[in-house]
Amino acid sequence: MIANLNERTHFQNRHNGPSENEIEQMLETVGADSLDQLIDQTVPANIRRKGKLNLPPALDEFSYFHAMKETASQNKVFKSFIGMGYYGTVTPAVIQRNILENPGWYTAYTPYQAEIAQGRLEALINFQTMISDLTGMEIANASLLDEGTAAAEAMTMLHSLRKKDKKNANKYFVDQHIFPQTLDVLQTRATPLGIELVIGDYKEVDLRDSDYYGIMVQYPNANGSVEDYKDLFQQAENNQVKIVAAADLLSLTLLTPPGEWGADVVVGTTQRFGVPMGFGGPHAGYFATREDFKRQLPGRIIGVSVDKHGKKAYRMALQTREQHIRREKATSNICTAQVLLGVMAGAYAVYHGPEGLTRIAKRIHGLAQLASNYIQKLGFKQNNQTFFDTLDFEIDPGLVEKIRVEAEAKKVNFNYFVENHIQIAFDETHTPSDMIEIIGVFQKYSESEINPEEIIKAADHVEIKFDSVFARHSDFMTHEVFHKHRSEHEMLRYLKHLENKDLSLAHSMISLGSCTMKLNATSEMVPITWPEFAMIHPFAPSFQTRGYMDIIDDLTKWLAEITDFHTVSLQPNSGAQGEYAGLLVIKAYQESIGQGHRDITIIPSSAHGTNPASAVMAGNKVIIVQCDEQGNIDVSDLKAKAEQHKENLSSLMITYPSTHGVFEESVMEICEIIHSNGGQVYMDGANMNAQVGLTSPGIIGADVCHLNLHKTFAIPHGGGGPGIGPIGVAEHLAPFLPGNPLVHMAEDEAIGAVSSAPWGSAGVLAISYAYIAMMGADGLENATKLAILNANYIKARLEKEFNILYSGKNGRCAHEMIVDCRSFKEAGIEVEDIAKRLMDYGFHAPTVSFPVAGTLMIEPTESESKEELDRFCDALLSIREEIREVENGTADKEDNVLKNAPHTADHSLSDEWNHSYSRSAAVYPIEYVRANKFWPSVGRVDNAYGDRNLYCSCIPTEAYELEEAEV
Numbered sequence: 001m002i003a004n005l006n007e008r009t010h011f012q013n014r015h016n017g018p019s020e021n022e023i024e025q026m027l028e029t030v031g032a033d034s035l036d037q038l039i040d041q042t043v044p045a046n047i048r049r050k051g052k053l054n055l056p057p058a059l060d061e062f063s064y065f066h067a068m069k070e071t072a073s074q075n076k077v078f079k080s081f082i083g084m085g086y087y088g089t090v091t092p093a094v095i096q097r098n099i100l101e102n103p104g105w106y107t108a109y110t111p112y113q114a115e116i117a118q119g120r121l122e123a124l125i126n127f128q129t130m131i132s133d134l135t136g137m138e139i140a141n142a143s144l145l146d147e148g149t150a151a152a153e154a155m156t157m158l159h160s161l162r163k164k165d166k167k168n169a170n171k172y173f174v175d176q177h178i179f180p181q182t183l184d185v186l187q188t189r190a191t192p193l194g195i196e197l198v199i200g201d202y203k204e205v206d207l208r209d210s211d212y213y214g215i216m217v218q219y220p221n222a223n224g225s226v227e228d229y230k231d232l233f234q235q236a237e238n239n240q241v242k243i244v245a246a247a248d249l250l251s252l253t254l255l256t257p258p259g260e261w262g263a264d265v266v267v268g269t270t271q272r273f274g275v276p277m278g279f280g281g282p283h284a285g286y287f288a289t290r291e292d293f294k295r296q297l298p299g300r301i302i303g304v305s306v307d308k309h310g311k312k313a314y315r316m317a318l319q320t321r322e323q324h325i326r327r328e329k330a331t332s333n334i335c336t337a338q339v340l341l342g343v344m345a346g347a348y349a350v351y352h353g354p355e356g357l358t359r360i361a362k363r364i365h366g367l368a369q370l371a372s373n374y375i376q377k378l379g380f381k382q383n384n385q386t387f388f389d390t391l392d393f394e395i396d397p398g399l400v401e402k403i404r405v406e407a408e409a410k411k412v413n414f415n416y417f418v419e420n421h422i423q424i425a426f427d428e429t430h431t432p433s434d435m436i437e438i439i440g441v442f443q444k445y446s447e448s449e450i451n452p453e454e455i456i457k458a459a460d461h462v463e464i465k466f467d468s469v470f471a472r473h474s475d476f477m478t479h480e481v482f483h484k485h486r487s488e489h490e491m492l493r494y495l496k497h498l499e500n501k502d503l504s505l506a507h508s509m510i511s512l513g514s515c516t517m518k519l520n521a522t523s524e525m526v527p528i529t530w531p532e533f534a535m536i537h538p539f540a541p542s543f544q545t546r547g548y549m550d551i552i553d554d555l556t557k558w559l560a561e562i563t564d565f566h567t568v569s570l571q572p573n574s575g576a577q578g579e580y581a582g583l584l585v586i587k588a589y590q591e592s593i594g595q596g597h598r599d600i601t602i603i604p605s606s607a608h609g610t611n612p613a614s615a616v617m618a619g620n621k622v623i624i625v626q627c628d629e630q631g632n633i634d635v636s637d638l639k640a641k642a643e644q645h646k647e648n649l650s651s652l653m654i655t656y657p658s659t660h661g662v663f664e665e666s667v668m669e670i671c672e673i674i675h676s677n678g679g680q681v682y683m684d685g686a687n688m689n690a691q692v693g694l695t696s697p698g699i700i701g702a703d704v705c706h707l708n709l710h711k712t713f714a715i716p717h718g719g720g721g722p723g724i725g726p727i728g729v730a731e732h733l734a735p736f737l738p739g740n741p742l743v744h745m746a747e748d749e750a751i752g753a754v755s756s757a758p759w760g761s762a763g764v765l766a767i768s769y770a771y772i773a774m775m776g777a778d779g780l781e782n783a784t785k786l787a788i789l790n791a792n793y794i795k796a797r798l799e800k801e802f803n804i805l806y807s808g809k810n811g812r813c814a815h816e817m818i819v820d821c822r823s824f825k826e827a828g829i830e831v832e833d834i835a836k837r838l839m840d841y842g843f844h845a846p847t848v849s850f851p852v853a854g855t856l857m858i859e860p861t862e863s864e865s866k867e868e869l870d871r872f873c874d875a876l877l878s879i880r881e882e883i884r885e886v887e888n889g890t891a892d893k894e895d896n897v898l899k900n901a902p903h904t905a906d907h908s909l910s911d912e913w914n915h916s917y918s919r920s921a922a923v924y925p926i927e928y929v930r931a932n933k934f935w936p937s938v939g940r941v942d943n944a945y946g947d948r949n950l951y952c953s954c955i956p957t958e959a960y961e962l963e964e965a966e967v
C-alpha cells in the first residue's frame with residue numbers, strides 16, 4: 001500500500017455530483033464517447049477558449065479555512081459609531097444558527113411554488129406586517145435591495161404615477177440632509193428618465209411650482225436630527241406633490257411614523273433588525289405605501305389566499321403586476337431582492353416583539369441622550385435638538401484629527417464625513433461603558449471634568465421623552481406572532497416549524513432553468529458570519545478593511561480572467577442591477593465619444609423580463625427581435641433591425657447560451673452585426689454556468705456582461721436573495737464603472753452609484769471567492785462540462801416521452817433544456833398540473849412557462865449525482881404515465897392525481913377519501929417516496945381568490961379561529 005502524503009481531498013469532487021463511474025454510464029446513455037467529445041458537439045468551435053483559466057491552484061477545504069482566517073485577521077473590528085444607515089446589531093443566536101447558517105432556509109428559491117414555500121411566505125408576511133405597522137402605512141412589499149435603491153424605486157414609481165395636471169412635472173425635491181449614498185443612487189436613477197433632482201433645505205422649498213411631482217426627506221435626517229415635517233407635508237398635499245420619507249425603522253418604535261404624517265411612501269433598510277453590517281450588505285431594503293399604489297409597487301408582495309380545501313395559504317400576490325414581468329412597460333426591474341435578510345429581520349421582530357424593540361430603542365436613545373448631555377458639559381456644541389440615536393458635534397478644525405487619533409487608539413470609529421463635525425450614532429451593541437469611553441475621548445480636549453461614577457449612576461434612570469409632535473402614540477405589531485415566541489424554545493420551534501414547510505436543496509434537486517441551483521457548500525458559507533467579516537461598517541477607514549479588500553481585489557481579478565474582460569465592478573447587488581449598471585456604462589461611454597443620442601436596445605423575444613425593464617430604466621427604447629423555429633435569434637431579422645436603427649443603436653442584450661438552452665452558432669456574427677452598426681453588446685450572464693472555462697463573454701465579443709454570483713458562483717438564492725450581479729467590461733468601458741460618494745473607488749467618468757454600499761453585498765462575496773479558490777481552473781472547467789453532461793443526460797432519458805423543444809446542431813442542449821407540455825392540454829392537463837404533481841414526488845418544479853408558455857425549463861447543474869438525476873427523471877416519466885391514463889380515459893379527466901396535486905397529509909389521511917384513485921397513488925406514486933416523503937403543507941393555492949381579496953399582513957387571530965371552526 002502506498003500513501004501520497006501531499007494528497008488532500010479535492011473540493012471539486014465534493015462540489016460536482018457525478019462520480020467517475022457515473023460519468024461513464026451517463027455518457028453511454030447520451031451517446032458520446034467522452035466528456036470532451038460531448039463538449040465539442042455542444043459548444044461551437046469558434047468560441048472555444050484556448051488554454052486553461054489562469055487561476056491560483058485549488059485549495060482543499062481545510063487549507064481554505066486556514067487561509068481565510070488569515071485574511072479575516074486583516075479586518076479590524078472597531079466599535080462603530082458611524083451610523084449613516086448601517087448600525088451594529090445583535091443577531092439573536094437562535095436566528096443566526098437556524099436561519100442565516102441553515103441550508104433549509106438559505107438554499108431555497110423565490111417562493112413561486114407556494115405549496116412548498118409556506119414557511120418563508122409566512123416569515124415574509126411577518127416582515128410586511130412589521131414594516132406596515134412601524135411605518136404606519138397600509139401595504140409593504142417583501143423587501144428591496146437596499147435603502148438607496150428603495151428610495152430610487154419610490155422616486156420612479158411616483159414619477160410613473162403622475163396624473164392629469166402633473167403629467168409633465170419632472171422635478172423631485174430632495175432635502176439636503178439625506179444620506180449621501182442615497183442621494184447618489186437617486187442621481188444615477190433620475191438622469192436617464194429626465195427627472196430633475198432639486199436638492200435643498202426642506203424649509204425653503206416652494207412646492208407651488210407646478211413642476212414638482214414629489215419630495216423626499218430623511219427621518220431622522222442624515223445628521224441625526226428629528227425634524228418636524230408637518231408644514232412641508234401639508235404644503236405637498238395642497239399642491240398634489242407626493243411625499244417619500246426614508247425612515248429609520250427602529251426609531252419608529254418611539255417616533256410618530258411618517259404614515260401618520262401623511263407620507264405616500266416610506267422606505268429604508270431593515271439592517272439593524274439583526275442583520276450584520278457585512279461591509280455594506282446584503283440587507284433587506286423596505287418599501288411601504290398606500291393600498292392605492294399596490295399595482296405599481298416594485299418587488300414582490302406576499303398575500304393571503306386559500307388552498308383547494310379552503311384553508312389559509314400564502315402566496316406571492318398580484319404576480320402579473322410584478323414589474324419585470326411587464327417587460328418594456330415596467331417601471332422597475334427588481335427580481336432577486338433580499339429575501340433571506342428580510343426573513344431574518346422579520347424573525348428579529350418576532351423574537352423581540354414590540355416591547356423588546358421599544359426597549360432596545362429606548363436604551364439606544366438613552367445612551368445618546370447621556371452622551372449628548374455630558375459631552376456638552378465638556379464644552380462641545382451638539383446641534384440636534386431632537387434626536388434618536390445620532391449626535392452632531394461642532395468641532396474646531398484643528399481638533400477633529402486629534403479626536404480621531406484618540407478614538408481610533410481606543411478602537412472606536414466616529415463619523416467624520418461632515419467637515420468640522422463629528423457625528424456619533426449609537427446602536428444596540430453599545431453599553432454605558434462604551435458611552436463613558438467616548439465621553440473620555442472628548443474629555444481629553446476639555447478643561448472640565450466628569451466623574452464616570454456620575455454617568456454610571458445616571459445610566460440607571462434616563463428619562464425618555466419626546467416632544468408630543470414627535471412621540472409615537474399608536475400601537476404596532478399587535479398581532480399574536482409578535483407576542484408568542486419569547487422563550488428560546490418557542491422561537492427555535494417556530495423557526496423549525498416554518499422551515500419544515502419549505503422544500504430546499506437540503507431535500508432534493510431544484511431544477512429551475514435559468515436559476516442554477518447548484519451546491520452552496522458549507523465551507524463557502526462558514527466565514528461570512530465570522531465577526532471580522534460580519535461586523536465591518538461599509539465606511540470604516542481603509543486600514544481596518546484590508547481583509548475585505550484582499551478578497552475584493554482577488555475576486556475582481558479572477559472574474560475578469562473567467563470572463564476575459566478588462567475588469568469587473570462588484571457593486572450591483574442583483575442580476576437586474578447589473579443589467580442596469582451595464583447599460584448605463586454603455587451610455588456613458590457613448591456620450592464620451594459624442595454618441596450620446598444612441599438610445600435603442602435590441603432584445604430577443606426570449607429574453608428575461610428584467611432585460612427590457614432595465615433598458616427602459618436606462619432611458620432606452622426597446623426593439624424586439626424574433627427567434628426562429630430552432631429557438632435561435634433570427635439573424636436576418638436582427639440584421640435588418642440593426643441596420644434600420646443604425647443611427648441610434650445603443651446596444652443588444654443577449655443571453656448566452658440562449659434562454660432556450662442552446663449554444664447558438666451565430667453568436668459571433670451577431671456581435672459583429674451590432675458592432676458594425678455602432679452598438680455595444682450587453683451579455684446577460686445568467687447562463688454563465690455553461691461558459692466558465694470553455695468560452696467567455698470576452699471571447700464571444702461582448703463588451704459588458706453581468707454575472708449572477710447567486711447562480712454560477714455558489715451564493716445561495718436565500719429564497720429570493722441575496723444576490724450579487726457584478727459586471728465585467730472591456731477596456732473602453734472601464735472608466736465608467738459605478739462609484740460611491742464616500743469611498744474613492746472609481747474614475748471621474750464613473751456613472752455614479754447603483755447601490756448604497758461601495759461593493760454592494762460585500763458580506764457574501766466571500767462565498768464566490770471560496771468557490772473559485774477551492775475549485776481552481778480545472779474544477780471550474782469540469783463543473784461546466786458536467787453541468788452540460790447532466791442536462792444532456794436528462795434530455796436523453798426524457799426525450800422518448802417528452803418533446804424537448806430546442807437543441808444545437810448536433811442535437812445537444814446546453815446546461816438546460818425546455819420540455820414542451822403544450823400537447824397535454826388536449827387531455828386537459830396544464831403545465832401547472834405537472835409542476836404541482838412533482839411536489840407529490842418530493843421535487844420542486846422546474847421553471848414554468850419561461851421563456852415559452854406551457855413548458856418546463858430544466859437545469860440540473862453539475863452538483864447533482866446520477867442517482868438524483870435518475871430519481872427526478874423517474875418522477876417525470878411516471879407523471880407522463882399518469883398523463884397517459886388521463887389521455888386514454890383510464891383516469892378521470894377532472895378527478896385525477898394531476899389535477900388534485902399536490903396532496904397534503906391532512907387531506908390524504910382524512911377519514912373521507914372520495915377520489916377515483918387510491919391514497920397511495922396520490923402520495924406514494926413511486927417507491928423511493930415511501931422512504932423520503934416531503935409533505936406539501938397546503939393544497940393547490942387559489943391565486944385568483946387571493947388577488948381579489950388582497951391581504952398582505954398577518955391574519956388577525958379571529959381569522960384563525962374562524963378557520964379552525966370551518967375545518
Ligand SMILES: Cc1ncc(COP(=O)(O)O)c(C=O)c1O
Nearest residue numbers: 335336514574575576608686723
Ligand atoms: C436570464 C435572466 N436574466 C436576468 C435575471 C435577473 O437576475 P436577478 O434575479 O438576479 O435580478 C434572471 C433571473 O432569474 C434570469 O434568469
